[in-house]
Amino acid sequence: MVMDQANPFAVSYRREIRAGLRDIAPVVVAAIPISLLFGAVAAAKGLSPLEVTVMSALVFAGGAQFAAIETWIHPAPILTLAFATLLINARHVLMGASLSPKVQMSQVQRFLSFFFLTDEAWALSERRALERPVTTAYWVAMGGVLWANWTFFSALGAVLGSFLGDPERIGADFAFTALFIGLVAGFGRSRVTLITVAVSAGVAALVHHFIGAPWHVASGALAGIAAASLAAPQDAPQDAPREARS
Amino acid sequence: MSLDTTTLLAILAMAVVTYVTRIAGLFVADRLVLTGRAKAAFDAIPPAVLVAVIAPTALTTGWAEAIAAAVTALAAFRLPLLGTVAVGVVSVVVLRSLL
Numbered sequence: 587m588v589m590d591q592a593n594p595f596a597v598s599y600r601r602e603i604r605a606g607l608r609d610i611a612p613v614v615v616a617a618i619p620i621s622l623l624f625g626a627v628a629a630a631k632g633l634s635p636l637e638v639t640v641m642s643a644l645v646f647a648g649g650a651q652f653a654a655i656e657t658w659i660h661p662a663p664i665l666t667l668a669f670a671t672l673l674i675n676a677r678h679v680l681m682g683a684s685l686s687p688k689v690q691m692s693q694v695q696r697f698l699s700f701f702f703l704t705d706e707a708w709a710l711s712e713r714r715a716l717e718r719p720v721t722t723a724y725w726v727a728m729g730g731v732l733w734a735n736w737t738f739f740s741a742l743g744a745v746l747g748s749f750l751g752d753p754e755r756i757g758a759d760f761a762f763t764a765l766f767i768g769l770v771a772g773f774g775r776s777r778v779t780l781i782t783v784a785v786s787a788g789v790a791a792l793v794h795h796f797i798g799a800p801w802h803v804a805s806g807a808l809a810g811i812a813a814a815s816l817a818a819p820q821d822a823p824q825d826a827p828r829e830a831r832s
Numbered sequence: 833m834s835l836d837t838t839t840l841l842a843i844l845a846m847a848v849v850t851y852v853t854r855i856a857g858l859f860v861a862d863r864l865v866l867t868g869r870a871k872a873a874f875d876a877i878p879p880a881v882l883v884a885v886i887a888p889t890a891l892t893t894g895w896a897e898a899i900a901a902a903v904t905a906l907a908a909f910r911l912p913l914l915g916t917v918a919v920g921v922v923s924v925v926v927l928r929s930l931l
Contacts, residue, residue, distance in 0.1 A: 611914075641843045654846060667846055668849050682857020683858075700858065757921040763901060764904045767904045767905050768917060773878055782880050786879070786881075795888070803885055806884030807881045808880075810876060818869050818873075
C-alpha cells in the first residue's frame, strides 16, 4: 500500500496493461487459425509472403483483407480495392466515434493509437467502458499484441501455404464467426439488443444473398441501428454511470 | 521474396483508406451529446456491426453453419470467449460431417 502511494501511476499503468493482455488473450488465440488461413489464401492468389506481411502490417483489417483477396487479380485494381475497403471499414467511423469519448488519451495518442482499432479490441473496450474509462496502456497493449499476432501468423500462413490443408475440414473458417458471436453476447440480451441483432442479421443476410458483399455490412448495421432507435422508449432515462463520468 | 509495384500501391491505398476510417470517428465524437432514441441508436452500433459482418456465414451458408451458430450463441452466454470459439469450431466440424 505504501508502495502504491509512492508511485500509483506506474502501478495502475502495469495493471492496465495486464488487463488489456488478459482481455485480448482469447481473441489472440482465436485469431491464429484465421491469420494462418488468410496468409494461405492470399498466397494461393499469387501474393508473395512479403506482400502478405506488408498488407497485414499496414492494413490490419481482417474483413477487408479477406474481401480483397477473394477478388484479387493481377495487376491489382487499386481503385476497386480501395473502394471495397472503404465500404467494409466504414463501420470504423461509427466505432471510433462511439469509443472516443470513453478513452483517457491525449489527442495525439488518440490519432496514433486508433490505428489499432479493430472489431475485437473495440468490442472489448466498449464492454470495459461500461465500468471504467479505457486507458492508453490498456488499448495499446491489446492493439499491439493483436497486430503482431495478425502480422506474424498471416506471414506464416503465406509461407506454409498449401501445407495447412483444407481449412474447412478443421473448422478454422468458422472461428471468426464464433468469435464474433461471443463478442456480441457480451452486450447482453436486453429487448433492444435482441431486436438490433435480429434485424441486423436478417438484413445483412438478405443483402448478401441478393446484392452481394461488401454491401451487407453497412446495410445490415444501419438497419439494426435504426431498429434499436425505433424500439427504444422515446425519452429513455439517461445512462447514469456514463453520464457521471463525462 | 517479391514485391510487385502495383500490388504495393494497392496495399498502400487499402492501408490509407482503412486508417482514415479509423480516425474519422474522432472528428465527430466530441460533438455528440445523445439522449433517448439517438442514444439507443448509438449504443446499438457494436452488436449491429458485429452481427452484420458474420450474418452471411452464419445464416445463409448452410444448415451446418446455421445450427453451429445457434449452438455457439447459446454457449456464448455461459462460457468465456475462448470456450465459445471452441464450441463453435467443434460443432461446425461435427455438423458438417453429419449433414
